[in-house]
Amino acid sequence: MSRTILDIHAHAEPLPQRDILEVQDLHTYYRTRHKENVYAVDGVSFTLEEGKALGIAGESGCGKSTLALSLMGFYFPPLHYKSGSIVLGGIDVMKLNKEQLRKQILGREIAYIPQAAMNALNPTLRIIRFIEDIMKEHRPELNRKQVRELAAERFETLNLSPDVLNLYPNELSGGMKQRTVIAISTILNPKVLVADEPTSALDVTSQKAVIKLLKDLMSKKFIRSLIFITHELPLLYHVSDDIMVMYAGEIVERGTAKQMIFDSVHPYTKRLMGSIIVPEEGMKSQKLAAIPGAPPNLKQVPEGCRFADRCLYAEDACREGKIPEKWSGGRKYRCIHESNVLKEWYSHEAK
Amino acid sequence: MNAYTKYFVKKSGWYLLTLFIALLLNFLLPRMIEGNPVSTIASQVSQGMTDSDSIKKVYDNFAKEFGIDKPILVQFGVYLKNLLSGDLGTSFGLYPRPVSSILASAVPWTVALQLPAIIVGWILGNVLGALAAYRKGAFDKILFPTALFINSIPFFTLAIILLYLFGITLKWFPISGGYDFQMIPHFSLDFILSVIRHHTLPFLSIVLVTIGGQAIGMREMSIYELNADYVLYSKLLGVRDSRVARYVFKNAMLPQITGLALSIGTMVGGSLICEIVFSYPGIGTWLFTAIRQLDYPLISGCTLLIAVTVLLANFTIDIIYGFVDPRIKAAQMEEN
Numbered sequence: 141m142s143r144t145i146l147d148i149h150a151h152a153e154p155l156p157q158r159d160i161l162e163v164q165d166l167h168t169y170y171r172t173r174h175k176e177n178v179y180a181v182d183g184v185s186f187t188l189e190e191g192k193a194l195g196i197a198g199e200s201g202c203g204k205s206t207l208a209l210s211l212m213g214f215y216f217p218p219l220h221y222k223s224g225s226i227v228l229g230g231i232d233v234m235k236l237n238k239e240q241l242r243k244q245i246l247g248r249e250i251a252y253i254p255q256a257a258m259n260a261l262n263p264t265l266r267i268i269r270f271i272e273d274i275m276k277e278h279r280p281e282l283n284r285k286q287v288r289e290l291a292a293e294r295f296e297t298l299n300l301s302p303d304v305l306n307l308y309p310n311e312l313s314g315g316m317k318q319r320t321v322i323a324i325s326t327i328l329n330p331k332v333l334v335a336d337e338p339t340s341a342l343d344v345t346s347q348k349a350v351i352k353l354l355k356d357l358m359s360k361k362f363i364r365s366l367i368f369i370t371h372e373l374p375l376l377y378h379v380s381d382d383i384m385v386m387y388a389g390e391i392v393e394r395g396t397a398k399q400m401i402f403d404s405v406h407p408y409t410k411r412l413m414g415s416i417i418v419p420e421e422g423m424k425s426q427k428l429a430a431i432p433g434a435p436p437n438l439k440q441v442p443e444g445c446r447f448a449d450r451c452l453y454a455e456d457a458c459r460e461g462k463i464p465e466k467w468s469g470g471r472k473y474r475c476i477h478e479s480n481v482l483k484e485w486y487s488h489e490a491k
Numbered sequence: 492m493n494a495y496t497k498y499f500v501k502k503s504g505w506y507l508l509t510l511f512i513a514l515l516l517n518f519l520l521p522r523m524i525e526g527n528p529v530s531t532i533a534s535q536v537s538q539g540m541t542d543s544d545s546i547k548k549v550y551d552n553f554a555k556e557f558g559i560d561k562p563i564l565v566q567f568g569v570y571l572k573n574l575l576s577g578d579l580g581t582s583f584g585l586y587p588r589p590v591s592s593i594l595a596s597a598v599p600w601t602v603a604l605q606l607p608a609i610i611v612g613w614i615l616g617n618v619l620g621a622l623a624a625y626r627k628g629a630f631d632k633i634l635f636p637t638a639l640f641i642n643s644i645p646f647f648t649l650a651i652i653l654l655y656l657f658g659i660t661l662k663w664f665p666i667s668g669g670y671d672f673q674m675i676p677h678f679s680l681d682f683i684l685s686v687i688r689h690h691t692l693p694f695l696s697i698v699l700v701t702i703g704g705q706a707i708g709m710r711e712m713s714i715y716e717l718n719a720d721y722v723l724y725s726k727l728l729g730v731r732d733s734r735v736a737r738y739v740f741k742n743a744m745l746p747q748i749t750g751l752a753l754s755i756g757t758m759v760g761g762s763l764i765c766e767i768v769f770s771y772p773g774i775g776t777w778l779f780t781a782i783r784q785l786d787y788p789l790i791s792g793c794t795l796l797i798a799v800t801v802l803l804a805n806f807t808i809d810i811i812y813g814f815v816d817p818r819i820k821a822a823q824m825e826e827n
Contacts, residue, residue: 212727214726214727216723216726242726242729242731243729245729246726246727246728246729247727247728247729248729251727251728252724252727252728254720254723254724254727256720257724259719259720259721260720260721260724261721261724262721262725262738262742263721263742263816263817263818264738264741264742264745264815264816264817264818265738270725273725273730273734274728274729274730276734277728277729277730277731277734278729308817308818310817310818310821311817311821321724324728325728
């Protein structure tokens with residue numbers, strides 16, 4: 141098995157030029173109308189290697205979308221930055237001012253596909269006009285004709301009809317709109333593409349087209365690395381090299397896609413994978429494994445392990461102090477128990 | 492014929508039908524008011540006459556002249572026939588002045604009062620509304636309740652307050668008319684100054700109400716658009732704030748353009764109360780006078796003018812909107 145990014149740290153053998161994105165202890169929060177802080181991303185650290193697709197999974201409200209947005213370095217109320225660093229291609233994004241960030245980073249180094257890509261396009265602007273506006277910011281030396289040629293060529297390369305350029309967003313189907321948004325986001329060849337649930341609102345055929353498009357972008361090197369956020373785990377396995385699972389604002393486990401789906405260590409990941417609906421014989425009679433309880437309130441997170449209240453293996457020690465991250469066989473997880481002990485318990489559970 | 496031409500033709504048909512119904516109502520409704528205009532006029536003309544036969548003769552003459560001795564449907568037919576040749580009839584109250592001449596003298600006053608007031612109010616209202624949405628904070632906290640307050644005052648109350656405050660108490664501005672009544676309209680500095688002084692209060696009353704209404708609408712629309720997904724998406728692609736603001740305000744303006752076209756369209760009718768309060772010599776004051784005198788042709792003339800302008804404005808909006816907003820155009824074409 142190829143070495144994961146985590147191994148690099150584990151063996152203190154830094155290869156910084158290959159890390160495209162390095163996030164250290166990132167804390168971001170929402171400030172509510174009642175002046176309360178909700179720590180949606182609470183101490184997240186990870187690295188993203190060049191050429192890798194990293195999937196982020198977790199249930200609704202775990203902070204995965206907030207993490208995606210936070211990675212852009214662009215904060216606006218109610219989302220606020222508290223601490224931590226985001227190093228993108230060697231540039232410490234948080235040290236830039238707003239104007240530098242806009243000119244040097246957004247759209248150029250890192251691009252974002254919002255959760256509701258359906259409404260991501262201005263309804264009264266033709267697609268080509270929007271592309272022209274983006275180019276005016278990043279490639280002012282190009283004239284309109286050149287922009288059109290460039291856009292048409294890119295659309296064609298990605299199997300999208302260049303005719304789309306002359307249309308208004310409402311003239312596109314949902315799947316087309318989503319693929320158009322992806323093509324627009326990546327037109328400047330950003331190093332990292334952050335896709336927040338790009339397939340959630342689509343039917344399976346369109347989902348497939350979107351996944352193919354994302355893979356094309358990677359293989360044609362239009363983007364170097366991909367961060368893919370979804371709650372659809374089977375899809376994640378299909379798309380990502382590595383998977384990271386978030387729970388209550390923290391990363392609870394990270395490993396290769398295979399490890400995470402078939403051999404996860406953290407009790408939460410284990411439960412999450414157990415909740416996947418796989419269509420098979422006799423499925424109707426099967427009981428779907430649900431995780432009892434609800435995640436903690438992020439306004440006031442409990443001490444110790446945040447999953448403790450829902451965990452079958454929680455002990456008193458789980459509720460004391462901060463739970464450190466551990467390494468095991470190229471993966472990283474946040475639990476007081478050792479991985480072999482946990483696996484032992486899981487094997488009993490299966491019987 | 493493409494889908495859009497089809498839409499255009501179909502829509503025109505509906506507007507023509509609406510116009511016909513408006514014509515019918517304009518004709519019938521005034522005639523259903525209790526009272527007999529001819530007897531009033533006849534009694535005025537025949538004042539001093541003692542011979543009942545000659546009084547009867549005067550009455551019959553007028554009844555024949557005005558055509559009200561015939562059945563109502565025949566009258567309507569005559570009215571339509573005359574209308575097609577551009578004849579709006581003769582005023583009862585200002586006999587023998589033709590209605591069209593009265594309207595022609597009133598329209599410039601109404602337009603000169605309303606059009607600048609609506610446009611100034613609309614521009615100021617939209618700028619303030621957009622600023623309130625964009626800046627938020629103290630500016631919004633002061634502007635929004637103020638606009639809401641002004642907009643909630645009934646129009647005639649605001650006009651009367653202005654009249655009382657600046658016209659009667661402070662005596663800064665005259666309280667009625669379009670110019671000093673002892674003057675004869677002609678092109679001179681004195682006359683123009685007089686017109687401007689008379690114009691100020693009614694103008695202000697319309698501007699204030701328009702600002703209030705437009706600012707509230709624009710603020711709401713801008714807040715909605717500012718929170719639209721495309722705003723964040725565009726910013727995250729490095730599009731500068733000023734450009735994104737342009738997207739937002741263009742989209743927020745769309746319903747406001749309808750508002751502008753509609754208020755320009757309803758301008759003639761919308762000025763009624765303002766003109767009555769300030770006794771301004773426009774359509775509103777004439778309509779008011781005509782109703783009091785049961786001057787059927789003049790009432791029908793005024794209401795016809797109002798109906799036509801409203802319909803024209805709506806029709807224009809329908810067509811222009813299709814070109815400005817692709818979503819509307821798509822919906823229009825689907826209607827077929």
